[in-house]
Structure formats: C-alpha cells, structure tokens
Amino acid sequence: MLAKELLDWFPEAQISDQPIEKLGYLTLPLTSQQWILLEETNLTEREKQLITLLTQQEQARSLNPWYSYLIEGKGQAPQTFKKIQLVYCHLSYYQQENLASWLDMMQTLFPNCQTVLQVGVQDYVFILQQDKYSSVRSILSDTIEAVEYDFGLRLSIMLGQIWSQTGYQALSDLIQAERDLFKTWWRQGHQGVNTFSQLYLWSLGEGLVDLRIIKDYLRQLILDQDQIQEIILSLWENSAVLTKTAQQLYLHRNSLQYKIDKWEELTGLQLKELTDLTLCYQLILPDIL
Template sequence: MNTEKLLGLYPNAQKKNAPSPDEHILSLIVEDYFLWIDKNSLSAQEENLLKALFQTTYSLENHPWFHYLFEEQAYVSEESCRIIQLHLEKRAEFLQKEWQETIAELFPEALDFFLYTETDGLIIERKHPNYLNTADLKGIFLSLDVDFDLTTQAFVGSFHTSGQNLTAMFDEERKIFLNKQTQIQVSDQTTSIQELALYYYTKELVTSSQLTNEYQEIIRGFKMEEIIIELWKNFGNISSAAKQLFMHRNTLQYRIEKFDEQTGFNLKKADDLLFCYLLLLHT
C-alpha cells in the first residue's frame, strides 16, 4: 500500500520528510516519506495492524544527529562528514547489542551511530585520512552479515562540508537509497551515490519520453543489451568486453559496426555508448 492510498484511508494523516518526535503520533515509513497519524484517531487494532505492515520510528534522546537530521534542531559541526545509511534484514535471533558494539569498533571516527527503526540506521562519520572507500565497506558488511546471520544493505553518502545544508543533502540521499531498495536492481548490497545517481536523476525524464521508448525497442530488437552493458563496464574497450561476453573480438567488432550501420548509434563513441547504457537502466 502506497502513501496516497493510506492518505485516502486516513485523510488527517500528514506526509512528512522526518519522523514525529511526539509520542502521541504514529510515525510510519511509507515509500520515501514518513506518514504521521494521530494515535487518538486509531483503534488499538488499527494501530497494531499499521505497525505490523510498516516500519515505525524511534525518537532518540541521546543522539544529537538524529535531532539535527530529522527534527531540524540545531547542531554545529565544523567537520566534513558523510552519512552511511543501513537497512537490515534479520534472521534468527539477532544479537543487536553485539552487532552495534562491532560497528562502533569498526568506525572509531563516527560522530554518531544509531538505529531509528527496527531495521534502519545511520553512521555519521567524520572525514579522516584512513576512511574506507565503498569497495572496502562492501567487504566489511559482507563479513558482518556472515558473523551475525543477517543481510545488510548499505548506502555510502558523499562527504559534505559543515557549511552545506546537510539536512537537505541527507534527505535527498535517503530518497535515493529508498529508491534503490524498491526499484533499482543491483547485485551489490553496498552501494554509493556515484553508482546510483545516473539511474535516479534520469528516471523520470527517460521513462516519460516516447522517443527514448522507441530507442529502447531498437536496442532490444538488435539484442544489444549485454554488449552495451559490458562495453560500458569496460570503458568502451572492445577486447575486454569481448572476453567478458565469451565472444571473439572480431565478432563483437562486427556486431558493433552492424548496429551503427542500422541505427546510427556508434558504440565506439563515448556519447553514444553512454546514451544507450542510460536507456537500458530504465528498461
């Protein structure tokens, strides 16, 4: 059930970008918003049903970054930092206390770390010389998943300076992460904004265009999907792409030239390759 359907059922509910600090408000995560519903308007059965269907949020007293990011309260930090968003899929008996202690040890430069729902958390990490890149973080979270018998989706935000509007930056990064969870099919559980930005920021434009829909059909008609993706992954290098496709280089060269001849898309040119790859992101 999406936000608009819930608003139809509960017309006095409010769609917000942050959870409610009021204990009399039921704060639900629906799509990429928080939905506030006055508990006085709900029966006990309705409240329990909504809690079972949707994630509810905590209000965290001892975490200043929670109040800063979600409740727009003042928090002054002179350091550049990034926000790593986590979503947990727990199995069996989750050793939450031990997991949180391990996270704290692995991120000693964290300015704050907390779960704001049963399954969603944030690590706010200051920029330091030995910070881990996304590839390193992938390995760490995979190891933790094995040790604690869970699956972690992580989204590594960019470093932002203290002068930037960090709450607005976080709100946008959070929506990208939620979009990834529900709509973007990627093999890696740990991703960064750089890996998802191209899809997220072009989705509406590409999916609403009749012209791009026609181009997508052309690519599918020539069965060029795999070739375009491997060329993109290999920076346009035909020899490297041919190896990944288990195809002779000359065969791949012929397919590329034939595609160019029939469609006008020259996959040896960076602009053409980028455009075709972009079309495949939204098929």
C-alpha cells in the same frame, strides 16, 4: 505518517494538534505537529504491539540531536565539525537477537563514528565525522560477506558523500536527497556495498530520483577549487593516467597528486577511480560543451 491514510484504516480514530494521555487510548505522533488517538479496544494485539514499537522509535529519535539536525533539519549540530559522512544501511533480512551485536560491531569498524540513527524499521545511518579524512570504502568492501555470514544478515549499504557543515545548501536537504537515492536503489532488490557515485550514475539511467540539489552543490564545489575542473577534464581525456595529465597541465606529478588528494579529503571522491571521475566529469559537462 499521513493522517488521511490512517483515518482510512482506523475511522474511529481522532486527530489532535497536541499529545493526549487518556486511559484506554494509544497516541501515535504524526507529521506537522499532529497526533492520532486510537482506542485500544478497537485494536488487535498485533496492532497494539506495532503502535508501541513505532512510538518507542519516535521517542528515541526525538531524544537524539543528530536525528533532529540531519534528518529533520531542526536545531543545531550536537558538536562542531567541518566535514561529515553518512553510511546508509538497509537490512533486507536479519535475526532480531543479532541486531545489537551487529550495531556494536559496525561502530567498531568506524573509529570516527559519532552515533548511529535508526531511521526505519530496517534502516540505520552511521554518522562519521570526517574532519580528519578516513576512507571507509575498503573496510566495508573487505568485510561485508563475513559480516552477513556471522550475523545472519542481508545488507544493502551506500557510502554517502562527504558534506561540509557550511555549504551552499541546507545539510538536511542534501542528506534527504541521498536517502531518496539509497531508498530507491534498495527497493529494487539491490544489495552489497556501493558508493554514492555508483548509485548516482545508476540513477541517471533510471531517471527515478531528483538529485539536482546534490548536482548543483558538487558542481559549485568544483568551480570553487583551484584547477580541479581542468584536472577532471584532463584525467578524463587521458584515461586517469597521472603522468599524461601532469604533462598536459604543465604540473609536477607530485603537485597533481596533492590536488587530487585534497579533493578526496574534501568530498570523498577519488579522481583516479573511474566511477568517481565519471561523476565529476558529468557534473562539468555543461561548462565545457
């Protein structure tokens, strides 16, 4: 929250560089180690309830080490992992009494779910450990309509990229870029289940999100993997037909399939799927033109 904006709304408020417990006042945490002090007598009941809710959410987040590590970029990961994937969910409509049941059900859909974070009033992030890769794309696509009907929800979902704990960029910076992409997309009224690739390609036409940090990361990853750049180019030229690609690259079809599978395990990108292939081809264009 921005202190200046809040002071415009509540001119009698006080800004402090430390939390203060004072009878008759409510304290709300801001960014940059600041807190705002609000006198209860100047607040409506509705404003009091909102501040209490925001304070409770902030306390819950601060107690979750995954939130500190992934969202705030602070501290260490709560546990060792090689690969991780985030599933972003925005609820454009929901019934409060169904929320807890929906969260429980979603976690059962993902056997590799480590935790779920609430990052906004209507926004949740499911953290999946992907050391042993498990595709969740078909799971969500097949169940989304039934889930919305059963729980009285309207959902916008993005399956994030698979990220390595040791990469070329800070993990929290990559995830912030993902969150910006997803937020821009759902704010335009979009719903349903989409992959990062789909939203990335959508963003190229819209020009609303700066994804250079992700683009640079994935491009470097391509360059570091044996023959992946050549495979991407050949698949693109041969309309993702494996037999033709294998012949062009003088590879046995099983060897080609193995390399494609390893790339999917590393990134979640399926090179036989045209949307993912288009993303990868777009990434290597500067190197082949």
